[in-house]
Structure formats: C-alpha cells, structure tokens
Amino acid sequence: MSSKYFQVGQGVWGMRLLFVNIYMIANRRGVGKGWVLVDTGVKGSEDKIIEMAESLFGLGTKPTAIVLTHGHADHSGSLKALLKHWNVPVYVHPLEVPYLTGRSSYPPADTSVGGGFMTLISWMWRTTPINVSRNLREIDPYDGIPELPEWKVIHTPGHTPGHISLFFPLNTTLIAGDAFTTTRTESAIYALSYIKKISGPPKYLTTDWYAAARSVRKLAALQPRIVATGHGPVMRGRELLTSLSFLANRFEALAVPKEGRYVRSSAIADENGVRYIPPQTTNRKQTVGLALAASVAAFWLVKQLW
Template sequence: MKWKHVSDHAGKLEAWVVLKMSAWAVRGDDGIYIVDTGLSFMSPRLLKEAEKLGPVKGILLTHGHLDHVGGLKKLLKKRRLAVYAHEKEIPYAEGSLPYPGRKKPEKIVPAGTLTPLPEEDGELLPIAGLQPVFTPGHTPGHVCYYEPESRVMITGDLFTSKKGQLNRPIPMFTADMDQAIKSADLLREYDIDILSICHGEDVAEGNEALAQYRENMDR
C-alpha cells in the first residue's frame, strides 16, 4: 500500500489487487472526511493516515461497491462516524435491491448504516465545505466529491485513466455506460485542477481533461 499526497487538502491510499484500489482522506471545514474505505485490509492504514491530518469527522461514499466500502466495518469498530451516501444508492448497498445487472441483492453494508447526503430542493448540499456531485451511471447513486480549496474532484469510479487521459469506467461493473459518460459533463461546472481516480493515476488540468474525454467519447 502507498499513501499519496494529492493536494494540501487531500491524500489517498493506493493498493493493488489485480488493479489499483484507492480511498481518500480530505480536509473539510471542521476536520477530516474519509471518502470511500477501499477493501477491508486497507482500513487500518487509511484511518491512521487520515488521523495524521486531523480529527476524522465522517465518511463519504462515492457508491456502494465492495471495493469502496469493504473497509467500512473495521473503521466503524474503531470510530463512531456518520457514513453518507446518495439516497438512491442506499437500497442497493444495504441489500434492498439488486444492483443493475445482478440477479440478487447483496447486503454489502448492514441496513441502517448509511445516512442520505443532505439535499435541498433536489440539490445536494455541501458537507463541511465539500461538495457532492450526483453522477449516476456506474451505479444508480454514484457521487463525486469536490474540494474547492485545492480544486480536487474525487471521482470514485466515474472514470479510469491511462497515460494522463481519462477513460470510461470498467464496463463489466458499470450499470449504464451511456449515463455514466453523460454524468461526466456535470463536472465541467467546477474549476478542477486534479481529477483523483480510484482505478488509475490522477489526471491534472481537470477541465481540459474533461473536454478531451467528451471529444473522445463522441467519436
């Protein structure tokens, strides 16, 4: 495992299990927020690195796939923290509904663990200055998180990357690829220096990279 500096306000833990897995710690207005938890074996190191940055105040999930919530159980045994996800993601992650393309529901997260991200008039509200962005497609309730001070967008599984360019999310795990590609356009409303990728290297000059991605997808 490797802890990587993303910006003055964010870092991420990377581990290799067939492909790169990542989880983040980000500075909010009132402390540190863990974004995704990676797989179970990643959680002790993730918590340790997050607490080096400051007091951990909560956990934000991009979505509920196992490689993003596998460390949640261990983390919650160590710290009592609120865990936020988009309301549309919760029934899939907690096993009320099967993820699109899967035959049976899976209780990846115990029922009652997740708190819906706050909304007002259908718009997601910031949490401690961190802005959630609803980007469905990879899963029904996929969310990215924007840290405005260092202009970092944590993208979960909205993209993969290769050689400094954005690529599509992994097809076999993506519920609706067309929707996922369209959701990427929503990020262009933000001033982004770094797109931080779970399964790949981070991509600099974020807005230019998003424009190139859309051009590539339209070919």
C-alpha cells in the same frame, strides 16, 4: 505494492490500496471540523486506513464522517470493519441506499465488454449488498454533507444509480470516484501499475452508459484543475483539462464498449434497488477466457475482495 499515502491538494490526501484509491479531506469548517474519509477500499484495508489517519491527524483520531462515492465492493469493502473502530455516520446518495441496507444486489458484472484481464475476472466482484443501516445517512441534494460544507456533492450516475462526485470550488479539486478514471481499469497491467490514461468508468460494472456520458460531461464542464479518481493517479492542470475535454466530447467512441450487456439497454433501478437487468449475451470465446482467467486468479482476488 506500496500503500503509502500521497497529497492530492491542500487538505486532501489519498492512498492506493491494491488497485483502488481512498481519500481523506481535512475541514476548515463544518460539523466538528476534523476530517472526512471518502471510500474505504477493498476488504481488509482497515488497518492501513487507520494507520494513515493517525499519521496525518494523530493517535486515536477518527473521521467526523465517511462518504461513499458508491457502494461497490472495492469502495465499501472495509466499511463494516472501520465502523467497528469508528462509530461515525456514513453518507450516500439516496439511490445508493438499497445496496448498503441489504435490500438489493447490484446488477452482475458484464464480462463481455473486453479491454483486458480485469474484465475477464470481473464476474468474481461482489455485487451482493452489505447492511450498515445503523450508520447510514442520505445525502440531501440541496444541503450537501454537513461535515463537508465547502464541498459540492454532484450526482453522477451511470456507473451506479447513486454514484456521487465531490467538488471543491475554491481550488477546483474534484474527487470523481468511478464516474471516470485515470487509468484503464479493464487492463491488469494498467490497473495494477497505475499507468496514467484518462478513461471512462470501469466498463465491466457500468450499467447505464447514457447516464455515464451525461455525468462525464457534467464534470468536464466544471473544468477542474485537480482530479482524484477511484482508480489511477492524480491528474492536474493542462494535461487534465485537455484529456477530460477530449473524453467528454468523444465519450461514446472512447468509453462505451462496442458490445455488452448494458450497451444498448441499461439496467433500471430506483430507491428500492434494481428493477430490471438486461439479458446477458455471451459466446464460447468469452466463456473459455473466463474459465482460464478464473483458474489463474480466483483464489487471490476472492481473498482480497470478499
């Protein structure tokens, strides 16, 4: 799979790393001008990210900051390695801090939501915290990110408590993280081939569906003309507006799984981390499916995601 970068819009580039995207934003204004990295991909992606940065901005370049849309392993996997190379601030929403300071694990993946192979093996995703306290900076909800003064920070919880999206009003570009996606992340065929299909957040790691619905409707109300998400290809123009509006209007029918651990009762978290996790509901069919999926894919994915 190619890791060649692509242009999202003016001053914004992205790169696909396995099944997840990272983004780089060039600044016209702000602290130090320069550029900002958004998310860091899966573990082991640091060399490709550095190569992309130097191709775009010159040898020896480094970002003025790193911004995480959230701290899940596929978005923060290369963070610690990159911070050894670039000693820069890392911005996150205050409710995401516990998962990046070693204080709290995320709730476990929900393998009962269906949708495909990626759901079956989602129990292997790392949900334990990392600790980057030294570089961490909390995003001020009013002032935003000093290194990205032209971009609005939008709190879009649901997939995680402190999930954020970034919006550039000048040309209505939206970096949505996993608030919603442009492929079906539960399906290995869709996720690994980047087949375009606007969808809700990844079902297997979304722990508050009520908040997720509000977040998608909040983003749809912005009427973005360009959307770059954590998973899937860039979407633009009328196709985007029509599809996103449809998703927002019918979110409960289109995005929320029919059954699952977090469907009727959400996980509860605060500034100290997770406070309540609903009990798991499993059946024999799901257990057999998990065992089969794990036997086929465990070694490869553990190597990539840990």
